[in-house]
Amino acid sequence: MSFKIPLFDLNFGKEETAAVVATLESKWLSMGPQCVELEEKFAAMCGSKRGVTVTNCTAALHLALMAMDIKEGDEVIVPSLTFVATANCVRYVGATPVFADITSLDDLTISVDDIANKITPNTKAIIPMHFAGYPADMDRIMALAKKHNLKVIEDACHGPLSEYKGRKLGSIGDVGCFSFFSNKNISTGEGGMLITDNDEIADRIKLLRSHGMTTMSYQRAAGHATTYDVVDSGYNYRMDDLRASIGLVQIGKLQADLESRAKVRSWYLEELKAIPGIVIPFQNCTEFSSNYVMPVILKESTAEKRDTLRDALHSAGVQTSVHYPAVHRFSVFERFNSQDLTLTEYVGDNEITLPMYAAITRENVRYIAKALREGLNSGE
Numbered sequence: 001m002s003f004k005i006p007l008f009d010l011n012f013g014k015e016e017t018a019a020v021v022a023t024l025e026s027k028w029l030s031m032g033p034q035c036v037e038l039e040e041k042f043a044a045m046c047g048s049k050r051g052v053t054v055t056n057c058t059a060a061l062h063l064a065l066m067a068m069d070i071k072e073g074d075e076v077i078v079p080s081l082t083f084v085a086t087a088n089c090v091r092y093v094g095a096t097p098v099f100a101d102i103t104s105l106d107d108l109t110i111s112v113d114d115i116a117n118k119i120t121p122n123t124k125a126i127i128p129m130h131f132a133g134y135p136a137d138m139d140r141i142m143a144l145a146k147k148h149n150l151k152v153i154e155d156a157c158h159g160p161l162s163e164y165k166g167r168k169l170g171s172i173g174d175v176g177c178f179s180f181f182s183n184k185n186i187s188t189g190e191g192g193m194l195i196t197d198n199d200e201i202a203d204r205i206k207l208l209r210s211h212g213m214t215t216m217s218y219q220r221a222a223g224h225a226t227t228y229d230v231v232d233s234g235y236n237y238r239m240d241d242l243r244a245s246i247g248l249v250q251i252g253k254l255q256a257d258l259e260s261r262a263k264v265r266s267w268y269l270e271e272l273k274a275i276p277g278i279v280i281p282f283q284n285c286t287e288f289s290s291n292y293v294m295p296v297i298l299k300e301s302t303a304e305k306r307d308t309l310r311d312a313l314h315s316a317g318v319q320t321s322v323h324y325p326a327v328h329r330f331s332v333f334e335r336f337n338s339q340d341l342t343l344t345e346y347v348g349d350n351e352i353t354l355p356m357y358a359a360i361t362r363e364n365v366r367y368i369a370k371a372l373r374e375g376l377n378s379g380e
């Protein structure tokens with residue numbers, strides 16, 4: 001079925017096509033000058049010293065944990081209200097994910113009180129996720145990390161250019177990880193980026209990204225090197241220049257795209273505020289946000305009621321999603337610690353994600369709000 005209003009729409013034009021064609025015609029398709037330029041521009045945009053392109057954010061999270069020597073026997077505290085990659089990456093290095101609850105129905109980021117409850121002598125790192133580009137409480141997370149000597153990896157997939165007290169998300173912890181998957185704020189098909197101020201971590205990650213080899217084919221082709229050693233057991237997690245050239249166009253459009261999304265969000269707040277049966281998370285947050293998604297949570301509801309309402313919205317031509325089914329409930333994570341995750345479970349059962357992208361009109365938002373109100377009323 002094709003939706004009248006889809007959940008997401010690409011912000012693509014002729015510029016992306018032209019960039020790909022130019023890269024094709026350059027005949028350098030794999031990781032090369034476009035990736036380097038994207039790394040430099042992206043890191044500068046975030047106020048970080050180094051950027052490293054990778055195949056996707058999942059690879060970025062994996063390499064971040066590897067570069068910090070996190071391994072079997074170590075525990076990493078992660079949210080459960082996130083995309084599964086935030087927890088899967090912990091398993092890649094043989095460590096144990098420990099799930100923490102969210103702060104409240106109003107603040108869907110990881111609860112710092114619950115992180116504090118779940119720290120043990122084996123805890124080595126925390127991976128906060130900035131939900132929809134709204135920041136986790138980084139001051140308190142960094143203070144806890146300092147006190148217990150923990151690393152902080154920001155899963156900033158939702159939040160390029162989003163801010164926390166004047167700093168860009170992803171640039172506050174030891175490492176920040178971003179995704180350029182098709183439906184993210186920056187879309188290159190697949191793609192990702194890791195940023196850090198730590199040269200040692202950046203250099204180690206660059207090695208691990210390409211088999212642990214000390215030089216790359218681009219350097220060798222350019223005559224800068226003729227041979228290489230393999231000094232670590234790395235992966236092939238390289239991005240390619242076709243995607244990087246799309247990314248360069250996309251970051252040029254990002255600020256304007258986010259400003260349009262902020263306008264769409266303000267229309268949603270106006271249209272939805274009179275609906276009594278819902279909570280709009282982050283309603284009072286004044287930080288600049290990417291508004292990656294537009295979540296609402298049904299009050300005094302159940303998963304069945306939520307699913308019925310989603311069906312009604314779909315019949316009205318409005319595509320919706322759920323961010324997120326609680327990760328600790330997936331069967332692969334059943335054997336891990338999942339104490340005290342009641343808010344996460346409630347949101348997983350009762351959240352609906354409404355359409356959000358730059359080209360949504362005021363009319364669209366009014367239509368969606370009406371469909372939501374009617375769906376809620378008929379469910380009573």
Ligand SMILES: *Cc1c(COP(=O)(O)O)cnc(C)c1O
Binds near residue numbers: 056
């Ligand atoms: C999209 C996403 C990821 C994974 O990114 P990929 O680039 O698809 O690997 C991880 N965490 C969060 C919060 C995401 O939204």
